[in-house]
Amino acid sequence: MAQAARLRDIVAILETRKHPVPREVLLNELGVSYATFKRDLEVLRDQFQAPIRWLPGEARRERGYVLEDKGWSSGKLGLPRAWFTSSEIYALLMIDTLASHIAPGLLTEHLQPLITRITLALSAADDTPEDIRSRVQILASAARRRDAAHFENVAQATVRRNRLEILYFTKSRNERSTRVVSPQRLIHYKENWYLVAWCHRAEGTRLFALDSIEDAKILKEPAFEADKAVIDTMVGKDFGIYSGGERKWAKLRFSALQARWVEAEVWHPEQKASHLDDGSLVLEVPFSDQRELLLDILKFGPEVEVLEPPELRKEVQSRLRRALSQYE
Structure with missing residues (x-):
């Protein structure tokens, strides 16, 4: 048994x-x-x-x-009398697998008892946990990993509300700078981690990619509390990880072939989609920073056309021309 x-x-x-x-x-x-x-x-x-x-x-x-408590097992992860359905067991497997990939060091000590319970729960399935795991694989796509020590310091400072001194590498300018920041929120987006923090040098809220933080020291000073409404506006309001500026709407026309895949995708909760007579799909998404949107548009190559706004269409044209020039 x-x-x-x-x-x-x-x-x-x-x-x-x-x-x-x-x-x-x-x-x-x-x-x-x-x-x-x-x-x-x-x-x-x-x-x-x-x-x-x-x-x-x-x-x-x-x-x-x-x-001593006869109702103790009710609702417990590992031990309710009826226990789990087969679908719940496999959902727990996914939690178990994801927890081992999501972040180095984050709440490891606190998550381990949960992982232990999930592992025991998996034993109630018809298949053993090892059999299930051998047939489920999670592939990281474009994931970036940093030293666990830096991640852990950032996570602890964020939760405990302490300031951080960070050494940050700005890739676009190829520059390193030392900053004191007050962490506000950790964000996991597309398999990568970002820190929303109040930058005391810039006197404003900034977004830092954790893979660009080369050193992080927890300071004794308490963190400055930024306006939560400002943070909510800055992250997640529009398309992608970067937002916070003036909202615009991108209108994209996908070919009939590509429409079969795009129509099932969620680019943004407020997106609008409509089919044309030729089978193509027009997708409208809000954005306030075009950097990430440009990358997503360009990966579709000839299967997408930017209809609006004019400045976004012009930038895509410019980048495609520069790309083509490298092959002429």
Whole structure:
């Protein structure tokens, strides 16, 4: 019997008994040795914080184990009586896999008990966790990874509300600068991490890519609290990670061939889409910074045309001409 099944059985037995359950009864019903039972009990107490108590009793009467809270297992990740459906088990597998990829160092100590419970939960599926994992693969696309120590310092300062001194490499200008910032929010976007912070040198809110932070020191000074409404406007309001300026609308016409894929995509929650008679698709998305939008448009090559605004269309034309000139 797998350990996960034994853990469920131990809790089920203790939940249904009104009186303390003697050790011998548990060993007989579980069909395990005392050493195995002892290990399972330690897992329940240490990893699941199960309120299981040993009562010594008097003259060997009322002696045994009790579950002090009979409703304890209700809603617990690892041990409800009915446990999980097969679809929930596979959803937990995805959480387990994603948690191991999402970030180096972030809340590792706090997440580990959760990962342990998920691993035990997976044992309830018809397939073993190892079989399931061997058939599910997550490929990182254009992911950038930085030193875990820098990430952890940034994460701790953000949560604990401390200022940071960072050494930042601005790729567009090929420059390094030391700044003191007050972290406001960590953002995970397209497999990469960004820090929204108040820059004390610029006296304004700025967006920093964590893969460009080459050093980060936590300072004792408390972080400055920026206006939350400003941060909400700065990030996520329009298309892409960069936003905060004047909102404009891009109107893009995709070929009938490409429309079959684009019509199923969500570029922005407020996007508008309409089909033309020739099968092409017109997609409208709001943007305030064209940098990321340009990259997404260019990757479609001849399968997309920028209809509006004129300045975006002109910039795409310019970049395509420069690209073509390299092959002439």
